Amino acid sequence: MTSKFAGTDTYISTEDLTLAVNAAITLGRPLLIKGEPGTGKTQLAEEVARAIEAPLYRWHIKSTTKAQQGLYEYDAVSRLRDSQLGDDKVHDISNYIVKGKMWEAFTHDETAVLLIDEIDKADIEFPNDLLLELDKMEFHVYETKETVVAKHRPLVIITSNNEKELPDAFLRRCFFHYIRFPETETMTQIVGVHYPDLKKNLLDAALKVFFEIRDVPGLKKKPSTSELLDWIKLLLAEDIPADELQSSEPNSIIPKLHGALLKNEQDVHLFERLVFLNRRKQ
Numbered sequence: 001m002t003s004k005f006a007g008t009d010t011y012i013s014t015e016d017l018t019l020a021v022n023a024a025i026t027l028g029r030p031l032l033i034k035g036e037p038g039t040g041k042t043q044l045a046e047e048v049a050r051a052i053e054a055p056l057y058r059w060h061i062k063s064t065t066k067a068q069q070g071l072y073e074y075d076a077v078s079r080l081r082d083s084q085l086g087d088d089k090v091h092d093i094s095n096y097i098v099k100g101k102m103w104e105a106f107t108h109d110e111t112a113v114l115l116i117d118e119i120d121k122a123d124i125e126f127p128n129d130l131l132l133e134l135d136k137m138e139f140h141v142y143e144t145k146e147t148v149v150a151k152h153r154p155l156v157i158i159t160s161n162n163e164k165e166l167p168d169a170f171l172r173r174c175f176f177h178y179i180r181f182p183e184t185e186t187m188t189q190i191v192g193v194h195y196p197d198l199k200k201n202l203l204d205a206a207l208k209v210f211f212e213i214r215d216v217p218g219l220k221k222k223p224s225t226s227e228l229l230d231w232i233k234l235l236l237a238e239d240i241p242a243d244e245l246q247s248s249e250p251n252s253i254i255p256k257l258h259g260a261l262l263k264n265e266q267d268v269h270l271f272e273r274l275v276f277l278n279r280r281k282q
Helices: 015-027 041-051 067-071 076-085 101-106 128-136 168-172 184-194 200-214 225-237 265-281
Strands: 031-034 056-060 072-074 097-099 113-117 138-141 146-149 155-160 175-178
Touching: 015 031, 015 041, 015 155, 015 175, 031 041, 041 056, 041 113, 041 155, 056 101, 067 072, 067 101, 067 128, 101 113, 101 138, 101 146, 128 138, 128 168, 184 200, 184 225, 200 225
Parallel strands: 031 155, 031 175, 056 113, 113 155
Antiparallel strands: 072 097, 138 146
């Protein structure tokens, strides 16, 4: 396994993000990544695992997810059914222990990457329920009376969209990094990775429109990096030239194929109104 991360050919990592990943590796602490949706938080874990040649275990969190599910679950229903059928395996309770993603990462034969994705979607107590396991890298299985200890401390990458505050005790155990939204130069590099043959005039025009939309005050949802990439894919598929992306005509205020960028009718109306007013002033 390679011990350092330096970005990949498919993921543009800024200098401060690269430093954060390597700091977490050096410290052996979870890396907590925050940033607005679409800034590549989840993809970071995938690319780090690929770059350092480590297996990736993904634990995607929902509003109903409990911390225990990441460790293991006891399938009492299956055991009851098997007992009614007279199956001999009911005498070994370990047959009904379902390993969670943390257990799998802990017991892998080499250092793994464990992604705990969108931790802020869970209950407020969810992070606190993982404090001991993330600290000690071990947990107890009460049904079998065994203690699972990590063979190798995994690199834990935790993502959050900042939907709710995380507890201080949890934050103290993490190395934190906020992914700032890419500026034009970085965004140009990101687009270049996905569309290396994109003509410069189309790229420049697309980025100009994209950042103009993001700068509109009061947008309910600003378009993200992933939405920009989707939009460019559509522009190429429809063979739309750069000079058609922005028009001074009032009937052409909204960019072509804007449904890839603007995701609700309030934002569409807001963008139409503000851009039209600005152009009338010119």
